[in-house]
Each structure stands twice: as structure tokens, then as C-alpha cells.
Amino acid sequence: MLLLGIDLGTSSIKVSVVDAQTKKCIAATQYPDDHENKILSVLPGWAEQAPDMWWDQVALAIRKLTAEASFNARDIGAIGIAYQMHGLVVVDKAGRAIRNAIIWCDSRAVDIGDEAFAEIGAQQALEHLLNSPGNFTASKWAWVKAHEPETYLQAHKIMLPGDYIALRLTGNATTSISALSEGVFWDFKNNCIAESILQHFGFDETVFPEIRPLFGVHGTLDPKIAAQLGLQPGIPVSYKAGDQPNNALSLNVLKPGEVAATAGTSGVIYAVSDQLVYDPASRVNTFAHVNYTPEAPRTGVLLCINGTGILNRWVKEHFGHGLTYQQMNTLGKAVSPGSNGLKILPFGNGAERILHNKILGAQFIDLDFNAHGRSHVFRASQEGIACAFRYGLDIIRENGMRPSVIRAGQANMFLSELFTEIFVDVTQVPVELYESDGSVGAALGAGIGAGVFTSTDEAFSGLKTIKTVEPRASSAYEDYYQEWKRLVNEQLAKESPQQTNN
Template identity: 25%
Template sequence: MSYVIGIDLGTSSLKGLLVDKEGNVLITKSSEYELLTPQPKFSEQNPNVWIEALDIVLKEIIEAFPEAASKTEGISFSGQMHSLVLLDENGAPLRNAILWNDVRTSKQCQNIMDKAGQEVIHITKNKALEGFTLPKLLWVKENEPTIWEHAKHFLLPKDYLGFYLTGNKQMEYSDAAGTLLLNVEEKVWSESIAELFELPLSIFPKLVESSEQIGIIKKELAEKFGFTTDIAVFSGGADNACAAVGAGIVEEGMGLASIGTSGVFLSYEPDGQQDYEGKVHYFNHAIKNSFYSMGVTLSAGYSLNWFKNTFAADKSYDQLLSNMDNVAIGSDGLLFTPYIMGERTPYTDSQIRGSFIGMDTRHTLDNFARAVVEGITFSLNDSKILMEENANKQFTRIVSVGGGAKNSDWLQIQADVFNAPVVNLTVEQGPGLGAAMIAAVGLSWFPTMNECVDKFVHYKEEFLPNPENVKKYKKVYEIYKGVYAATKETTHKLHALND
């Protein structure tokens, strides 16, 4: 039996999966690292901690499964998007990586949109937001001129791992699409955007496909890890693209509802012709010549985590949600908006804050718990509705992953709110599995990603929308949509008091 390794480089840890040709995950290892917040709004990491974590994980995989030393054929990556790694002429990091959740670049984002907003949206399909890479490059250029003077290359986190293993520098399209520098349709760096913001094209990496082989692991590294054969290294994909691959989102009509700390509603797009005018994110997929659209709820699972820790710290999540099914749709007139850390889609508002609306003496902890779950689901539905209205989409299946896929009542709520069949996965491995699948396709284990999905991805349960519930939720959702406008001015003023 032959194996591949999928590496998922996250914000707090690096995870490695050893997977065989049948799609079985044989070994999972992980290594954690620190997030650096040197001052308010800053979020950074030393790229060396990713290297140390990768070394640990690969060694531990071989120690736990010795056969992997001689029978692993390929390795690929999933990685946190947008985070800037600046390198000098020798390929050494010039500073800590500026991460996707760093928000120091509001000024740069405003300048981008003022100077070339419509052109940026037309070319990159996305608006300038603090998370993207272009504003980070401009921040370094404006605030750290000495570092900028020595900058010869930039990469994203998983591409830095690929460079470490092979000595070759490149970036694949699904991650490049999140830089705000890629012409998404034409799959080339935008020379006009680079020129507008005076960025030298010499610092831009070569562009490759996700399943393209970028080299083999250097012999000295292979020996250090314990490999006894050459290991092909494949470029990999952005974390959301890999999560979509690992959930089987590879054909039109499929959507992904991911409820982690943040929430994502993601849709497969068969070509690059769709124009959402920046209302949702639009990126190249990890599957050649395909794309995906994505809306983001900033505080999805985090809203439930905050609520539990604040009001029901003595309860487990299962206990907190155990009576949800006994509460009426709409939580007996109680609404929650999950804007506790601002919101991304559809409002792009960092100052909006969350609300409970409609509280009265009838409401118990169970009402509040269901209201939080419904509010998170409504927020994801905002993204789904944008996709339906702007692209005439019809969702035939939505795959639910993360916290929202672990509770059957919540899965039914999703089916009823989305008005579409919702399924969960038999085994949920996240972006790491998508990375392994990219390696499997790169090695020609499968002719196409769809055939790899058929072998690797399996669904557990299906929840169908209940027509009566759908009608009730449509009425509640219409009321929910009015809360943002009704509370915006008030919450902005409150936020300003503490800013």
C-alpha cells in the first residue's frame, strides 16, 4: 500500500494526516505554536515555528507508522490564507509573518478602494479587506522602509513550507486569489495593480496549479524525517479550498456550511465568469480551472462559545443544546445577531455589535441557546441568499462541517433555514484531507478530483427541509434581516465609547 501526507498549516497548530489509497486516515499528528500580538490590532507568527512544527509532525508520523518511511509517495499542504511572509535575497524571513486576522491595515484598505476600488474588484473579484495580502505589503512598505528595501520575495504560509522542503518558491492559484493581486479570471498576476501601488513584479512568486509537483523533499531533510525514498511535493491549496475538497464540494449545486470559530458558506463555481461585485469572496479553487464563492460570519461557533462560557459555564455543549427541539421556531420571539466581533458578509462592518432582540419574561436559557443557534444559521443564510440572487444558484446539497454538524437538531435547523438537503460527513478531517487528496491527484492515483472524492469522501446522514418549518423560518428570517439596520447606529455609538 502507498501513502500520501496532507499537512494543514493553521493559525494555532500544524496538523499532519497519513492517508492510504482507499482514503483511510491512518495517523494524525499535530504540533501547536504561539500567536504573537505585540500591540492592539497586530497578529503575527515567526515562520520558523511552522518549520519546527512540520519537523515534529513528519517525524512523529514515521515513528508511529514506520511503513510510511518507504511507502509515502507524496505530500501536499493546506494553509491559512492571506498571511504575508516576506523573504530576503537568500530566502530568509525579514520579519514575523503578518497573519490573516491582523487588522492594522484599515488605512491601506481605504486607500486601495479610494484609488482603484472598482478596478480591484473587477480584476480580483474581491474588495480590499484587512485580511488580504496587498494591504499588508503596503503597510510594510509605508511603515518599515528598511525591511521593504531588503524584500526580494513574498510567499504565503504553506508556500513557505513548500520552499523549505524543496528549495523552490511558488504560489498556487487558490491562495494567490486571496492576495488581492491576482487576475482571477486570467490566472496571472495583475501588472496594473502592481503598477498602481508601486510593487515590483520581481517579488511575485511563480504561479502553479494546486496539484502541480513543485519538487521533491531535499535529501538531507528526508533523512532527518526518516524517509527512505524520494517524496514528491505538490503545491497544495488555501485552507478553505482544501476544506471544500475534503468535503466533496467539487460540482455545481453543492455548498459548504462550515461552523468553526468563524463561519463560512461556500459554493462551487464551475468557471470564472461570475461577478458578485465584491459582495462575497470569489477565489480560484484547488481544482484546476474552477472557482468558489464564499461568505463569512466572523463569530459563528465563537458566538455559541461566548454564550456558553458567559451564561452556562457549568454545562457541556450537548447539555446546553439538549432542549432546543422543545423550543418553537424563532425561539418564541427571541432573535440573536452574531455580530459580537463585527461582521464580514453581507455588511463588512467592523463596528457592528451583536444583539438579543425581543426578550421577555417567558424566555429561558433554552430559548436563548436556540436563538444563538438560529442567529448563526441566519447569518450563514445571508451569504447563501447573496449567491442565489446574484448567480441564480440552486443548491441541491449542502455539506455541514464543524460544530454545526455535531448536533442533529442544528442540522435540521440548517436544512429548514437553507431550504435544501443538508448532509454531514462520516469522518470529518478538514483541510488536511483536502491537501492529501491534492497529492493523490498529483500522483495520478485518480484521473480527476471528482473520482478522488468518490473514494475519499463519505456522507453520514441527510436532513431534508420540512416544508412547514421552511415557511416559518422565512418569516423569522425576514425579521432578522431588519435588525442590522435597526441597530447599526446605536451599536456604532456604543462601540465608539470604548474605542
């Protein structure tokens, strides 16, 4: 049997076909493959994408794979979906998206979430939701209610991005506890949709899709869609998960104490716990992991940095002048650690949770026109991203988790030997690199959900370490990081003097 995995990213769609017997990817494609999808930002802090653009690109990617005839599409027996987290998709009774999706890095609802946190009560919210509503999906839906009443009244269901793709594939609107938790709609103490959120915002519970197990059938492939995609009708969509829980699954990070990382458009460290843990300031966030059950809770403590790969891409576009990422890395590697004093704050992609949902903006600090060139910018941007990871990792440590090793797929910024070395030297935590990506993880997740595999251990039995990168004994980056941190806290103090404890 073959398994199809879809990874709905911010920049592109990735689709892979995996042989269930060997657990190996036998075909993969990406769409678009010549550019990255744009984020629509009508006003500062806003971030939207069109759900129908996602669907069109999913369809194009699948058709491209099935047309290549490197495998028999009739052998595909299950479909899994991974998707960008925290987005809001609104559909009418016909299942049509009636506005652009408000995506993960949108900041328009921060004040709404902060007000809800205060009025519900910090302790009540944290003990039951494990998070402040912040700028998560619940607050975005409240923004629509307040500012787009016609859309609010026209809405039949609201959902996460992956739920929408599954809806287009099957005609069924479903969700999961994990998805609801990432929208801050789930009450972990009472194991139900959060009544405190419904009451505070005045939401109707009927707007949520049917809750089904994350590993389980969310519908079967519609015959008309199957013909359009070159697939067999009736294939089950048997797995849906947010990209970060899915990345952890892809790396077989399922047990308490295990930690995964990714560095795509955003950067994430994701630590698994068996406790309903929360950060008092909600700077890192806790959601239901893919293997969560109320009886045996497995939560994912998620550190997210919005400005990661998007900074690297911006630097490439504006300083690279035709260079590849590898060429940029080669030039950056020729520069000494610390980039001759140049420091970059990578916070130019919306409100950052680790900074109390403040928007500091990206900043170049101590730039010297006589001392610095683009090679310094190439290195300093990656150093700034690594420092942001360290800043967030220290918050995770404050909350009782101290990772001894971090697993990451050799993808996105972890393709860069330079970035990986900087990351481990700044954080002083070893990184194990694996040949793994989100679409392959989604395909294997589909196999688990469809009963092709009897366990996650069976599904990921072929996972092997490519290499381990150890921190160097040198403390070259400690002074650099402490100065970088001082600059961040100095900027935060200008915004809100009481929030400079980290």
C-alpha cells in the same frame, strides 16, 4: 502508496495519512489537541500568528504520527497542504519569517483596500480582479510598506501560509494562480499578476514566488527535514490550496453549480462557477478554484463569516463552565426555536465582508435577565451564526447562484445535530454530510498532483454521504430571521446609511 495531508488551521494543525488504494484515512492527529491556538491582537481589529509556531506544530504532528508506527512512513509518497487563506507571510533571503503573519481576519488594511478600489476604479478592479482589494493579502502588504518600511525593504518573498510550510519542507518558494487570486494579486482577464495592483501600491513583482500548477510538484522534501520528521527524503509536495477550495475538493465540489460549506473558526459557503463572476459590492468574493485554468475557468464564489465557530468557542469558555460542546447542544436543544426572543449577532472577529467590511462587533439583543439563561445563549449563538449564513447566502442568490443542496464535512460545527438542523431550517437548503476533512482532502490532492490518481473522480470515488438533513416545512425561523436581519441592517445604517440594501 500512502499520502500525507497537512491542514494548517487557525485553531490547530491536523495531519492525516491516507492509503492511496483504498482512499481511506489510516492515521490522523491534531496539534495542539488540548487547546486552540490564540490569535494575537495587539490592537483592536488586528489578528496575527507566528509562522514558526505553525511550522513547529506541523513538525510535532508529523513526528507524533510517524512515531506511532501504525503504518510504514517509508510508504509515504506525496505531501499535500491546505491552509488558512488570505494571510501574509514575509520571509528574508534565508527563508526566515521576519514578522508575524497577518492572518485572514485582520482588519487593519480595510481603508487601504477601499482606497485602492476607488482609485483603480470599481469596474476595472471587478472585471480584472473579481474583487475589491478589501483587507486581502495585497492590502496587508501595502500596510507593511506604509508602516514597517524596514520589514518591507528586508523582504525577499511574500507568500500565503501554505506556501511557507512548503518552503520549510522543501526549501523552495512557490505559489499558484489560486493562491495569488486569493491575495487579489491575479488579473483574470489578462492571465497574469495584476499590473493594476503593482502600479497602485508600487510593488515589485520579484517579491512573488515562482508560479506552479496547484496540482504539481512544488519541491521535494529536504533530507535534513526528512530526518527530523521521520520521513523519506525526496517526497514531493504536490498540492497546495487554501482551506476553502480544499474543503470543496474534499467534498468533490468541482463542477459549476456545486456548493460546499464549512463552519470552523469562520463560516464559509463556497459555490463553483464556470464564469468570471463578481458581486458589485464585493460582499462575496471570487477566486480561482483548484481546477481553474484560463481555458476552462472554474471559480469559487466564497461567502465568509468571520464570527462562526469562534463565537461558539467563546460561549463555551464564558458560559459553559466545564461543559462539552455536546452538553451545550443538549441544553440548547431543550429551548424552543427563537430562544425566547434572544438574538445574537456573531460579528466579533474583525471586519465582515458581507457587511461591506464594517466591524459591528458581536451583540446580544433583547437579553432578559428574568427570561434567559445559559441554555438560551447556547441556542441563540447557533441561531445567530445560521442567520449570518442565510444573510450571505441571499447575497450569493442575488448574484445568480441558487444552490439546491449544500455539501459539508461532518466536522466542526456540523458535528452538532442542533446546529445542522438550525442551519437548514434558517436557509431552507438541504445539507448533505460527508465523512471528510481538510487534511484528508489535502492528502488526496497530493495524490492527484503526483499522478497517483488519473483524475479527481478517481481520487474521490470512495466519498459517501453519511446523511442528508432536509429543512422542515415549518416556517418557525422566517420571522426570527427577518427580525435578525432588520437589526443587522439597522446597525449597518448607523455606520453608513447608504449600505443597507441587502
